[in-house]
Amino acid sequence: MEIFSITSIYALGVVSLGFLLFFSVFAMVCIFWLMPVCKNNKLRKNGFHGPSPRFPFGNLMEMRNKNLHQLPSSSSCFSPSGDHLRTTISHDIHSTAFSYFAQWRKTFGRVFVYWLGTEPFLYVSEPEFLKKVTSGSLSKSWGKPNVFKYDRRPMFGNGLVMVEGDEWDHHRHIIVPAFSIKNLNGMQNLMVETTTNMLEEWKKLMDIGKHEINVDEYIIRNAAEIIAKTSFGISEEDGKMVFEKLQTMQTMLFKSNRLVGVPFSKLLSPKKSQEAWKLGKEIDKLLLRIITSRKDQACTINGQQDLISILLEGNKALKKKLTTQELVDESKTFFFGGHETTALALTWTLFLLALYPQWQKLLREEIMEVSNGDPLDSTMLTKLVKMGWVFNETLRLYSPAPNAQRQAREDIKVGDIFIPKGTNMWIDIVAMHHDRELWGDDVNEFKPERFMEHNNGGCKHRMGFMPFGFGGRVCVGRNLSITEYKIVLSLILQKFSFSLSPSYLHSPKIMLTLRPSLGVPLIVHPI
Numbered sequence: 001m002e003i004f005s006i007t008s009i010y011a012l013g014v015v016s017l018g019f020l021l022f023f024s025v026f027a028m029v030c031i032f033w034l035m036p037v038c039k040n041n042k043l044r045k046n047g048f049h050g051p052s053p054r055f056p057f058g059n060l061m062e063m064r065n066k067n068l069h070q071l072p073s074s075s076s077c078f079s080p081s082g083d084h085l086r087t088t089i090s091h092d093i094h095s096t097a098f099s100y101f102a103q104w105r106k107t108f109g110r111v112f113v114y115w116l117g118t119e120p121f122l123y124v125s126e127p128e129f130l131k132k133v134t135s136g137s138l139s140k141s142w143g144k145p146n147v148f149k150y151d152r153r154p155m156f157g158n159g160l161v162m163v164e165g166d167e168w169d170h171h172r173h174i175i176v177p178a179f180s181i182k183n184l185n186g187m188q189n190l191m192v193e194t195t196t197n198m199l200e201e202w203k204k205l206m207d208i209g210k211h212e213i214n215v216d217e218y219i220i221r222n223a224a225e226i227i228a229k230t231s232f233g234i235s236e237e238d239g240k241m242v243f244e245k246l247q248t249m250q251t252m253l254f255k256s257n258r259l260v261g262v263p264f265s266k267l268l269s270p271k272k273s274q275e276a277w278k279l280g281k282e283i284d285k286l287l288l289r290i291i292t293s294r295k296d297q298a299c300t301i302n303g304q305q306d307l308i309s310i311l312l313e314g315n316k317a318l319k320k321k322l323t324t325q326e327l328v329d330e331s332k333t334f335f336f337g338g339h340e341t342t343a344l345a346l347t348w349t350l351f352l353l354a355l356y357p358q359w360q361k362l363l364r365e366e367i368m369e370v371s372n373g374d375p376l377d378s379t380m381l382t383k384l385v386k387m388g389w390v391f392n393e394t395l396r397l398y399s400p401a402p403n404a405q406r407q408a409r410e411d412i413k414v415g416d417i418f419i420p421k422g423t424n425m426w427i428d429i430v431a432m433h434h435d436r437e438l439w440g441d442d443v444n445e446f447k448p449e450r451f452m453e454h455n456n457g458g459c460k461h462r463m464g465f466m467p468f469g470f471g472g473r474v475c476v477g478r479n480l481s482i483t484e485y486k487i488v489l490s491l492i493l494q495k496f497s498f499s500l501s502p503s504y505l506h507s508p509k510i511m512l513t514l515r516p517s518l519g520v521p522l523i524v525h526p527i
């Protein structure tokens with residue numbers, strides 16, 4: 001009897017395990033296959049087509065293979081004369097850095113469906129479509145894709161870039177005043193001071209006969225130092241630590257061969273995921289120490305409060321305050337969002353000005369006209385009009401933020417367009433900035449003067465030029481980046497002239513942001 005009951009318990013256990021296994025497999029098939037297929041069928045039924053996905057990678061393998069065939073265009077094989085470089089380097093980066101999208105666009109049009117793993121994405125590079133499905137009251141129907149939330153958490157936490165709905169409203173309301181023109185003006189001396197130190201380093205290199213400088217490395221460190229001081233008033237050492245940890249984390253999280261959307265892909269590189277989360281925690285700890293020490297005492301730089309002090313003060317006055325962890329996440333967001341994008345705008349500008357020395361000359365003359373040799377102040381910065389055109393043209397050709405993503409939080413119906421709840425959207429900013437139909441035949445030429453008469457560079461659609469995003473979620477740091485850009489570029493142009501090094505290889509690549517993946521070596525000379 002006893003033996004019978006042990007056997008039956010054993011059998012029951014095996015059967016339960018069998019059922020559990022069956023239901024787990026069934027649930028996985030449903031979540032990772034049937035549900036996405038269902039979503040995809042709905043999209044197709046509503047007229048959205050695209051390349052055929054393969055389980056479990058979707059179109060990831062095709063994307064990888066298509067990009068492997070695109071080699072960087074080498075300038076080192078040619079004589080480094082300016083004219084020659086101008087004809088060998090192409091600004092048509094959409095067809096090289098994003099060749100998969102460029103090819104699918106030719107086949108399926110400006111809006112189509114492609115898959116990252118088991119996640120279907122509605123690819124959008126048509127401004128009118130984007131306007132229709134996101135403007136007005138529909139803006140609140142979109143959030144940020146869940147599939148990226150886990151990946152990006154160590155970097156942005158639950159900061160402004162990631163939050164949604166009422167929580168986003170609340171965060172944005174507290175943060176926007178910190179970026180007021182008055183606050184930004186107070187940060188200018190610090191930007192000048194930090195950049196002057198960087199340029200002294202360049203001068204020292206030249207004094208020992210070294211004229212080739214990898215400017216991208218200096219520019220990004222300078223931008224990190226500026227944001228560390230203007231945001232948190234933190235020491236150079238702490239700033240350097242946050243910067244280095246963020247850089248390592250970014251390399252780990254956003255290497256191009258990531259398997260986004262592929263079920264259980266994290267298990268393939270558990271060490272890297274763990275390491276990134278560990279770095280995220282270390283940065284949190286450091287920022288937490290800074291914020292806690294600040295709670296009672298505001299920090300001033302040149303008599304001006306830094307961003308975190310302004311945030312803390314704004315927070316004190318509110319009924320519903322940001323928690324300490326939310327403040328840490330916002331600080332991380334400022335740090336990351338605040339240095340990389342501006343540094344890239346400056347780096348790509350130096351590359352373009354090296355390629356087009358006539359614009360270097362024009363900008364130098366403009367700085368002299370406006371400042372008369374005196375240190376630049378905020379009124380003078382607004383008068384650097386041509387520099388503003390160069391800024392816009394650089395952001396158009398080499399947009400540091402190459403795309404934006406959304407996920408529909410509810411069914412969206414506009415006219416005959418139907419987008420089911422849960423649909424991801426991939427907005428290809430680079431494609432719109434390089435679209436011949438929107439910009440004309442000179443779309444891939446560097447022509448800052450196109451911004452002379454129109455703020456949107458004469459683009460045929462208002463939303464065809466959107467380096468800072470669109471709608472309510474437009475970049476909060478826009479004015480900070482323009483101020484920093486004008487100050488750093490003016491100081492460089494006043495002291496040095498530069499051309500592209502023969503060792504330069506043109507290799508724009510996406511790693512969350514759009515980077516010159518092999519650096520920007522310039523030959524620099526004092527004026």
Ligand code: HEM
Pocket residue numbers: 160161162172333334335337338339341342345395399400401404405466467468469470472473474475476477478480481
């Ligand atoms: C040239 C420089 C910059 C570029 C090209 C840029 C680009 C962008 C873009 C495209 C978005 C929209 C993303 C989306 O819709 O998903 C965005 C949002 C944001 N940016 Fe920037 N950005 C720059 C500088 C900065 C700076 C200096 C800061 C802060 C110190 C900053 C902080 C943010 C934040 C917090 C958001 C989220 C806004 C929200 O969702 O409400 N950015 N940026």
